Amino acid sequence: MGKPKKAAVIGGGVIGGGWAARLVLAGVDVAIADPDPDAKRKLDAIMANAERAMARLWPGQTIGDPGQLTYEDSIGAAVSGADLVQESAPERLDLKKRIHQEIGEAASDDAIIGSSTSGLLPSDIQAEMPHADRMMVAHPYNPVYLLPVVEIVGGQKTSADAIAKAMTIYASIGMKPVHLQKEIDAFVGDRLLEAMWRESLWLIKDGIATAETIDDVVRYGLGLRYAQMGQFMTYRLGGGEAGMRHFLEQFGPSLQWPWTKLMDVPDWDDDLIDMIASQSDAQAKGKSIHELEEIRDNNLVDILKALKANDWGAGALIQNPAEDRVKSGDQRLPDGEVLETWSGRVDQNWTDYNGHMTEFRYLEVFSMATDRLLVWVGGGPAYVETGSSWYTIETHIKHIDEVAAGKPMRVETQLISHDAKRIHLFHKLYGVEKGNLLATGEHMLMHVDMTAGRSSPMPDAMKALCDTIAERQAGLPRPDEIGASIGLRQK
Numbered sequence: 001m002g003k004p005k006k007a008a009v010i011g012g013g014v015i016g017g018g019w020a021a022r023l024v025l026a027g028v029d030v031a032i033a034d035p036d037p038d039a040k041r042k043l044d045a046i047m048a049n050a051e052r053a054m055a056r057l058w059p060g061q062t063i064g065d066p067g068q069l070t071y072e073d074s075i076g077a078a079v080s081g082a083d084l085v086q087e088s089a090p091e092r093l094d095l096k097k098r099i100h101q102e103i104g105e106a107a108s109d110d111a112i113i114g115s116s117t118s119g120l121l122p123s124d125i126q127a128e129m130p131h132a133d134r135m136m137v138a139h140p141y142n143p144v145y146l147l148p149v150v151e152i153v154g155g156q157k158t159s160a161d162a163i164a165k166a167m168t169i170y171a172s173i174g175m176k177p178v179h180l181q182k183e184i185d186a187f188v189g190d191r192l193l194e195a196m197w198r199e200s201l202w203l204i205k206d207g208i209a210t211a212e213t214i215d216d217v218v219r220y221g222l223g224l225r226y227a228q229m230g231q232f233m234t235y236r237l238g239g240g241e242a243g244m245r246h247f248l249e250q251f252g253p254s255l256q257w258p259w260t261k262l263m264d265v266p267d268w269d270d271d272l273i274d275m276i277a278s279q280s281d282a283q284a285k286g287k288s289i290h291e292l293e294e295i296r297d298n299n300l301v302d303i304l305k306a307l308k309a310n311d312w313g314a315g316a317l318i319q320n321p322a323e324d325r326v327k328s329g330d331q332r333l334p335d336g337e338v339l340e341t342w343s344g345r346v347d348q349n350w351t352d353y354n355g356h357m358t359e360f361r362y363l364e365v366f367s368m369a370t371d372r373l374l375v376w377v378g379g380g381p382a383y384v385e386t387g388s389s390w391y392t393i394e395t396h397i398k399h400i401d402e403v404a405a406g407k408p409m410r411v412e413t414q415l416i417s418h419d420a421k422r423i424h425l426f427h428k429l430y431g432v433e434k435g436n437l438l439a440t441g442e443h444m445l446m447h448v449d450m451t452a453g454r455s456s457p458m459p460d461a462m463k464a465l466c467d468t469i470a471e472r473q474a475g476l477p478r479p480d481e482i483g484a485s486i487g488l489r490q491k
């Protein structure tokens, strides 16, 4: 099974809202059931966070056609017709059992039913429900719209077939499903977190470190390593050239030392709670939860982008449905004389010290516009894989007006001329709010046989599409800027 057409999200709080945002942005229709009258307001805030994060992840690119989000009054109505049901209700076994009973009664015959529980056993949740063979734990991490991992844990009644389907479904919405071979309380992630949490509580209670010191050790040190290599790969490198075996020989004996209080838990009394809560308040320095969420998401996006640039870890999973469609060549030349080849906003990272879009980003925007035109004539990424491509051989950008961060922009493109091997393009970048011309870009591109390493004629079908554009645009005036050179005007 590929991407679900419809998903049901039962419980739309922090986690359910995150699931809804991920699914909708992946193009899946989502029906939500949540009895809280305030559920819509809370979910809108999560959706806004997710949309802002996506705009940062894909600056200046469309994210694709989002799915529809609807609210239903009952679990049955939400679940009806859904391929994937994701329960994210409060962490109480009796409540989850009741909810899964209702889900099982309404679910379609092949729906996958996941629970976001952080630690309850799937065998307990599914014990009495209908269709228990398709129920499993699918434990995500907050924020679900950015963090890809989901722990898949089957219970005694879960079928191997359902697990296999779930692995495909969650992967289809950009997640990294990891299958645990046996069910265990708290699964893998929360066990690791619990170990660190217990140790941290002791370090605070014993007066060794504050909340801030402990967080600094994580975020300036081990946390940076974990995000890209995890625990075992990091230790492998810790062993130097001799690798993991040497690491184990060197540090194995220290496991016997009294380095941990893991099996002891400090008394959970008011003094400890006050100490941790006030240290945490001090650490936040007056920033609201919403402000901290924005900081977290911006940082996560930029970490994911860095990992994507290295095609590594969570970064290698990032998908943009619109980009996938471009890759598959499933984009047709639109009708009409005016070709809008790009639209988007000035990303926060695109500005210079004046607070305006910085100069090299204009080229980036024009280059995205050129790429779109090439896709339309059949020269996109799928074509490049055949061994031919278009190379830009000359560019002239004219900067006409300034534009600030966050402002919407659009590009119109004119095919000035073309022959068998070359296309001469002219882009106009406009501000959407005032309709003012911000910049123009004139570009000459050469068709190249990359295997032979030299220019070559484009295929007939591509040439025919260029001819079509030229015919449609024959009535457009030739822009004055074409062929202009840079220089001081002679008096």
Ligand SMILES: NC(=O)c1ccc[n+]([C@@H]2O[C@H](COP(=O)([O-])OP(=O)(O)OC[C@H]3O[C@@H](n4cnc5c(N)ncnc54)[C@H](O)[C@@H]3O)[C@@H](O)[C@H]2O)c1
Residues within 6 Å of the ligand: 010, 011, 012, 013, 014, 015, 016, 033, 034, 035, 036, 039, 087, 088, 089, 090, 091, 099, 116, 117, 118, 119, 139, 140, 141, 142
């Ligand atoms: N918060 C996290 O970091 C995190 C991470 C991973 C998994 N989880 C798990 O996700 C689940 C949800 O946690 P959360 O943090 O989103 O909690 P939450 O309190 O933010 O959201 C729970 C939502 O469920 C709704 N709800 C209550 N009764 C319901 C019912 N009968 N039917 C439908 N909805 C109902 C509530 O109105 C609320 O909006 C829990 O099982 C939790 O263990 C939480």
